[in-house]
Amino acid sequence: MIQRYDEVEGRYIDSVLLMQITRDLEKEKGVSKAAVMTGSRANLEVMRNIGFEPPSGVKDTSVIIAVEADSDEAAKAAIDKAFDLMDRRTQEASAASMTLDDVGTAIGKSDLPVVFISTPGEHVKEVASKALDAGAHVHIFSSNVPLETEVMLKRKGHEKGLLVMGPDAGTTILNGKGLGFANAVRRGDVGIVGSSGTGIQELSVLLHKGGLGVSAAIGVGSADLSAEIDGITTKDAVAILKDSRYLFVIAKKPDEKVRREIVDMMKDIPSSFISLGESGEATTGKTYQTGYIDDAVAHALRELGMKPFPAAQKPPRADLNGRRLLRGFFVGGSICYQAQAILARKGTKVHSNAPADKAYTLPPDWKDLSVCIDTGAEEYVVGKPHPMIDPKARNAMVVEESKRPEVAVILIDVVLGFGSAQDLLEGLEGLAKGPIIIASICGTDDDKQGYAKVRAGLEKIGALVFDSAGQAAEYAGDLMKGASG
Amino acid sequence: MITGTLKVFSVGTDWFFNELQAQEIDVVKIDWVPPPEIPEDIQGILSSLKKR
Known part of the structure; x- marks a missing residue:
C-alpha cells in the first residue's frame, strides 16, 4: 500500500465539508483509506490512530490530505480529486452574492430576519455584532465563545429588541422551520425556550406525538x-412567548436566582420549568417544576386535556449472564445528562464525561465502570463534525464495546431531523451479540430520515426501541437491577 | 408572539446552509472566510500604533 500526503495552506474549509471530501476519496478506485482534516494537534493524532504518518511541521491552520491506495497512481489521483473538490467549494463561496455588510439592506419590512452563525467560535464576536447592527436576530450554533463576548452580544441584542440565540445553541424552531438540529414537528400554540438543543428536540417530538404543536x-x-x-435571552424569549397556550423552559443546572426570576415571569400561565436531572417536583402558581422531560410533557397533556402517553414498559426478568456494566453512548448531551439522573434514581451509578454529579466524572481508565458518554462533547469533536452529522465514530464505539463480555446493557439515542445525517445507523451492523441494546428515537414520521425506516433498522440489529429517551433510560435502569457486581 | 416571514442569512458551514435550503426557507449564503491570521510581531506593531 502507498501513502501520499499533501498540505494546503491559507484556505478555510469547514470540518463538515472536509468529512464529505474524505468520504468521496474513500470511494475512489484503489483507495483503501483517506483523511482530509485541518492540521490541529488533535487531528494529527486522529490520523496517526488510523495508520497515517502525517508529515512533521504542518501548520494547524493548513488542510492535510492523507491517502492510502494500492498504487501511487491511485493515490495521486485521489489527491488531485481532493484539490478539485476544494476548488469547487471555493468557487461556490465566491459565487455567493452577499456579504455581512449587505444584510441590513436585504431585510424587508415584513421579514423575520435571522443570521445563522456556524463559524469557528473565535469569529463569532465580529460576525454577530455586525448581524445585530444590521437589525437581525442571531442564532449562534458555534461554541467556544468567551462568556464576556456572550454577555456583550446579549446586552446589545436586548437593547435593540433582538434575540441572541446562543452561543452553543443547537436548536431553534421559528415559523415551523428548524435552525440547526430540529425535527419536523407540527405547528401549534405551545412555546419552548431552552438552553439544551437535544432537550428541545426531545420535548418538541414528545409534544408532537402527544398531539400538540409548537x-x-x-x-x-x-x-x-x-x-x-443572567438569563438575558431566556427572559426575552419568555416575554415574547407569554401568549402561548402552554410554555416550557428547559435548562441544565440553572443558577438559582435566575431560575426564580424566570419562574416568576412564567407563573401566571400554564407552564413547566424543566431543570434536567433534578430530583423533586414543585409548583409555583401555574408553573410545574420537574427534572424530567417526560414528566413535564405528561403534565402539559393533563393540563390541556389531552390523552396521556402509555406508561414506560417494565422489562421481563432478564438473565444478564453475569454481565455487569452499562454503556451509554449518546449524540445528545441533554439526553445523556437526563439518562444519568434516571439511572442513578434506579440504583445504577454511571460515570460520565459530562457528569450530572461531579463525583462521577469519567476517569481516564473507565473500562471497568458503567458509563454514559456524550460523544458530542468537545473532546470528541475537535476538528470533526458533531456525531449527529457524522455518526460513524459514535457507532464504532458502540460496536467495540458490544464485544466486551462484561457489558450487560448498551443505551443509545438516535436523533432524527434537519441537521442530522441521512444514515444514522451507519456501522452499527457489526454489533456483537451479548449485551442488550436499548435505543431511543427522537424523531417524527415527517423527519427526512424516515422514522419507520430507522426503527426497522434498529430492530434489525436487535435493539429494543423506545420513542422516549426517558423511557429508554428507565428500562435500562430496571434491567441493570439484575446485573451482578 | 414572533411575527414576520422567516429570512435566514447563513454564515459558516455549508452543511447547515444546505439543511436550511432543504426546508425551503428563504435563505441566503453569506460569503465569509476567516480573516487572515496576523503574525504576533506584526500584531505588536499594530497595537502600539493603535495606542498612539
Missing part, C-alpha cells in the same frame, strides 16, 4: 441561565 422553540445557548449571563 409555535416557536427558542434555543438560548448552554450558558444563558448561568449567573454570568
Whole structure:
C-alpha cells in the first residue's frame, strides 16, 4: 500500500465539508483509506490512530490530505480529486452574492430576519455584532465563545429588541422551520425556550406525538441561565412567548436566582420549568417544576386535556449472564445528562464525561465502570463534525464495546431531523451479540430520515426501541437491577 | 408572539446552509472566510500604533 500526503495552506474549509471530501476519496478506485482534516494537534493524532504518518511541521491552520491506495497512481489521483473538490467549494463561496455588510439592506419590512452563525467560535464576536447592527436576530450554533463576548452580544441584542440565540445553541424552531438540529414537528400554540438543543428536540417530538404543536422553540445557548449571563435571552424569549397556550423552559443546572426570576415571569400561565436531572417536583402558581422531560410533557397533556402517553414498559426478568456494566453512548448531551439522573434514581451509578454529579466524572481508565458518554462533547469533536452529522465514530464505539463480555446493557439515542445525517445507523451492523441494546428515537414520521425506516433498522440489529429517551433510560435502569457486581 | 416571514442569512458551514435550503426557507449564503491570521510581531506593531 502507498501513502501520499499533501498540505494546503491559507484556505478555510469547514470540518463538515472536509468529512464529505474524505468520504468521496474513500470511494475512489484503489483507495483503501483517506483523511482530509485541518492540521490541529488533535487531528494529527486522529490520523496517526488510523495508520497515517502525517508529515512533521504542518501548520494547524493548513488542510492535510492523507491517502492510502494500492498504487501511487491511485493515490495521486485521489489527491488531485481532493484539490478539485476544494476548488469547487471555493468557487461556490465566491459565487455567493452577499456579504455581512449587505444584510441590513436585504431585510424587508415584513421579514423575520435571522443570521445563522456556524463559524469557528473565535469569529463569532465580529460576525454577530455586525448581524445585530444590521437589525437581525442571531442564532449562534458555534461554541467556544468567551462568556464576556456572550454577555456583550446579549446586552446589545436586548437593547435593540433582538434575540441572541446562543452561543452553543443547537436548536431553534421559528415559523415551523428548524435552525440547526430540529425535527419536523407540527405547528401549534405551545412555546419552548431552552438552553439544551437535544432537550428541545426531545420535548418538541414528545409534544408532537402527544398531539400538540409548537409555535416557536427558542434555543438560548448552554450558558444563558448561568449567573454570568443572567438569563438575558431566556427572559426575552419568555416575554415574547407569554401568549402561548402552554410554555416550557428547559435548562441544565440553572443558577438559582435566575431560575426564580424566570419562574416568576412564567407563573401566571400554564407552564413547566424543566431543570434536567433534578430530583423533586414543585409548583409555583401555574408553573410545574420537574427534572424530567417526560414528566413535564405528561403534565402539559393533563393540563390541556389531552390523552396521556402509555406508561414506560417494565422489562421481563432478564438473565444478564453475569454481565455487569452499562454503556451509554449518546449524540445528545441533554439526553445523556437526563439518562444519568434516571439511572442513578434506579440504583445504577454511571460515570460520565459530562457528569450530572461531579463525583462521577469519567476517569481516564473507565473500562471497568458503567458509563454514559456524550460523544458530542468537545473532546470528541475537535476538528470533526458533531456525531449527529457524522455518526460513524459514535457507532464504532458502540460496536467495540458490544464485544466486551462484561457489558450487560448498551443505551443509545438516535436523533432524527434537519441537521442530522441521512444514515444514522451507519456501522452499527457489526454489533456483537451479548449485551442488550436499548435505543431511543427522537424523531417524527415527517423527519427526512424516515422514522419507520430507522426503527426497522434498529430492530434489525436487535435493539429494543423506545420513542422516549426517558423511557429508554428507565428500562435500562430496571434491567441493570439484575446485573451482578 | 414572533411575527414576520422567516429570512435566514447563513454564515459558516455549508452543511447547515444546505439543511436550511432543504426546508425551503428563504435563505441566503453569506460569503465569509476567516480573516487572515496576523503574525504576533506584526500584531505588536499594530497595537502600539493603535495606542498612539
